[in-house]
């Protein structure tokens with residue numbers, strides 16, 4: 001699934017009509033939901049501006065906010081761990097599991113843990129991990145990775161899900177109805193919550209002033225994960241801070257409305273430290289892992305803005321490229337426009353070198369982003385960087401060097417046009433070219449290309465100029 | 471009023487009739503049109519592909535050519551207008567003097583439909599076209615420049631036009647310059663979706679404000695053997711449509 005290049009995977013994906021239909025259905029649903037939910041706000045653009053301002057301020061003063069957060073978590077009786085990279089974060093969680101002799105861990109949805117492949121590490125040390133978010137569970141049963149940051153199993157059909165559930169639970173004759181399938185998952189997962197020695201969650205926002213971790217879910221599994229097992233570990237990327245509850249009242253509706261079109265998700269879980277005296281539930285121990293894993297490098301670069309992301313997935317839903325190829329084609333934890341920007345930044349330009357090119361620069365992502373991250377601009381900046389580092393084909397840089405020269409000299413430009421007319425002659429029929437050599441072959445493979453006009457506008461201008469002076 | 475026409479390389483070399491139509495429309499609204507002869511390409515292909523040095527070369531040349539006057543600069547392309555208006559200043563972030571020049575020129579640039587509506591205040595277009603017409607709202611014009619109403623208003627004001635809005639008119643057609651060649655499969659799939667939306671309107675004519683998108687859409691429609699008529703808005707407004 002993740003072999004070959006982006007282009008190769010994309011070629012396969014666009015031929016998968018079932019995938020394209022599933023993506024179209026889901027993304028249209030999300031997009032309509034977002035437009036309605038944002039549209040009913042009295043001042044949606046104002047709220048977006050406030051959200052953007054909050055996120056920018058957070059990034060500007062991140063050290064302070066993180067210090068406040070850590071102090072508050074500890075004051076509430078929690079433990080704070082700092083992880084420089086994914087390995088360290090996995091090691092920390094692994095140690096906590098070991099100390100408590102954990103055999104089974106239940107997990108709520110967490111893209112950060114996907115990023116560091118935590119499940120593999122825990123399983124290697126003998127801890128079984130069960131995903132409890134419905135979509136994540138489906139993906140886990142299928143042995144895949146999420147194809148969308150909000151809807152991990154968006155590429156799966158209901159028939160796929162019935163098959164997976166049958167294998168997992170032995171239940172035959174499941175109806176193709178979502179409530180029934182949800183009930184199956186519920187039955188299978190409930191018992192695991194009780195048995196688990198460790199609950200692992202992600203963090204949608206961490207409110208610094210009180211040291212509170214906020215989880216946004218729709219199935220209530222987040223609540224079980226954070227309250228039933230004796231130990232709860234939450235893992236966050238270091239950018240996920242909301243300084244105050246006031247800030248949260250801006251960011252939370254932006255997230256839920258942009259992600260699923262909900263005014264509020266079914267559950268919003270707020271966890272402040274472990275169980276206190278008198279609490280009827282909650283873990284005995286609470287750990288917060290604050291992970292860098294390449295983020296502070298981004299913070300110090302011209303791509304800082306990308307860390308303002310609140311992982312709503314809106315840019316994926318509106319992206320026409322994502323809509324054609326789906327998340328797996330990106331072969332990265334984070335797909336779509338935001339993934340195309342941050343994956344090369346997190347993993348190194350070489351490992352994801354195609355992603356910045358996987359965009360027509362249509363600007364739909366910028367338009368949809370609740371915190372107005374200028375993703376198209378950053379994609380172009382990443383391209384510029386590749387050019388500067390000599391990562392693009394030599395023929396291409398040669399061509400653009402000539403392009404630069406031609407555009408500067410009208411005489412050369414006109415000459416090139418005349419040469420072009422000669423060259424195109426054997427290829428042209430009825431003013432169009434149906435088959436051309438590379439690089440234009442990519443175009444003519446699917447589309448006719450117009451031939452250069454016999455006389456350009458510039459060549460016609462002299463005659464046209466006259467009438468206005470007569 | 472005087473206007474310097476920036477015709478764009480695509481129109482100059484591939485669709486000169488769009489340039490002629492643009493001149494005609496502007497003249498019909500009492501504008502004196504000048505065509506600065508030295509103009510070439512705005513540099514967007516190089517810019518979008520990350521070749522910023524080469525894009526800067528094109529941009530400097532553009533500034534030289536269009537600084538000769540301080541007239542409005544009008545162009546029949548949302549995409550090229552966006553390049554000059556938004557990206558030029560950005561390209562020269564580290565060259566304050568050139569940046570100042572770029573900002574000054576950027577303020578003079580107008581895309582044709584928004585120039586007609588917002589600057590000239592055109593209400594009556596005095597054009598006639600018989601057909602069921604749908605409009606593709608190109609990305610850089612509609613989202614980049616925020617010009618969504620002017621082209622539609624102009625089109626609807628044309629006598630004989632039966633206007634029908636397509637589903638997702640602002641969704642990308644998959645052109646994206648070099649993207650169409652580099653990621654041909656994806657680009658074409660996007661084009662297919664666009665064409666499906668166009669066909670669903672049962673329009674006999676497609677109108678757009680960017681030659682690049684029209685190239686993408688009509689190129690694929692022709693290949694399928696089921697083309698419909700396609701024009702740049704300027705051609706409809708100028709009454710320069712061969713049937």
Ligand code: SF4
Nearest residue numbers: 309310312313315369
């Ligand atoms: S970049 Fe913006 S739209 Fe995309 S996931 Fe992040 S916040 Fe949402």
